[in-house]
Amino acid sequence: MKTAVALMYLVASILFILGLKMLTRVKTARNGNRLSSTAMLLAVVATLLDMGQVDYTFIIAGIVLGSAIGAIMALKVEMTSMPEMVAMFNGFGGGASLLVAGSFLFENVFAGNLAFGGILPMDTTITLFISVLIGSVTLTGSLIAFGKLNGKISGQPILFPGNNILNLLLVVGILGSVVFVVGFNEDPNIAFTVSMTVIGLSCVLGVLLVTPIGGADMPVVISLLNSYSGLAASATGFVLGNNMLIICGALVGASGLILTQIMCKAMNRSLANVLFGGFGQADSGGGGGKNDDAYHSVKSCGPEEAAMIFESARDVIIVPGYGLAVAQAQHATKELADLLIKNGANVRYAIHPVAGRMPGHMNVLLAESNVPHEQLFDLDQINDDFQNADIALILGANDVVNPAATKDPDSPIHGMPVLKVWDSKTVFVVKRSLSPGFAAIPNDLFNYDNNMMLFGDAKKILTQLVHELKEMVD
16 A cells, blocks of 8 residues: 555656646646646545545545635636735645644644653654744735735735834744754643744734735735745645655745746846835825826827727737736727737737736736737747837836836836837827836836827726727728
């Protein structure tokens, strides 16, 4: 049986790696997801066989309940709400690792009324507390990220004097508690109290690490928390001696860290600046405040005037942003693109790595409306093509199209890779107002001579634009 279980774990590990590889390509992503799901099922079966005689009552109940919840979420959750669902899943992963590590504590230490000394090997005990620490931070941090993404918590950075110092003190307190309870304590009651304190402090640390981060930095936060959940699972695997859990956690942890680095590079910022800089705020879409003073030559028009320019355009590049997601305008965008293609225009989509609220957010939304993947282009692929485009249509994006990133050395976003939409013959920006993006700075694109603002909800504006254009084309 042990040999069979080991082989099942090996096959599942290979399937996980192949599935992850297949997820890197659109054409194979669906099969990659199926392959990874099969690998997880195989790993669960192998684990149950490895456990031997167990009471399946609660296991079956958990499978039924979890499957029901998963099915409901798959059917009910909109694509526009995918970022907060991913954040919640990250939290569930961290919480699961915390529960497993906690149950191991009770089974091996507290239930026997024993202290740590002589009961568990030192490396196992240290790994156990690493799992508790990362799992707790991931759980509470993900809950805060969920709140920021769905608007229940302000997207603004929530800071107070000494925020980073308090975080440092919490880390020192956690590490000091672990050292004390592992190396110097022999009282089981004290061991229990200190262990619960470590969990509590770790949960508080997770909250304080995420609250200072602005809503628009969520692509980095989500990928980092995803990495945390993997690291917590891997640490739990070492505690349980489960190679499958170690491999799965390592895959998630490594891929999450790589994605985090990609997101930071796309914003030209370090991870430390994202986590501790208090930089960033969500675009609320209401009022530009003092930033309005920076706009001296803004021109706006309505869908009727814009339709006349779109009717004669032969090369159009669409830049989706978070405003498109908020307005749920992906289907209206696809309808406009189809109409332009029918009229003889070449239509492409320029996707900035940090557009939206999670990595790949715009790709997911556009896929929901059946936009062909061949029309989607990354920043590096399409940036030089704006100079040949008749129209650049900006849908709710802000800082990722701000010329200050390339032309103003004193700008906070200077050096950040941006889409050079201003090189197009005409730029249309669909936005509710002149409010700033996460960098809280004006966008000088709005003052450019070739830029026209279309103020309003993206879905309504595009619907009106399609209506006007249909009358001209038909």
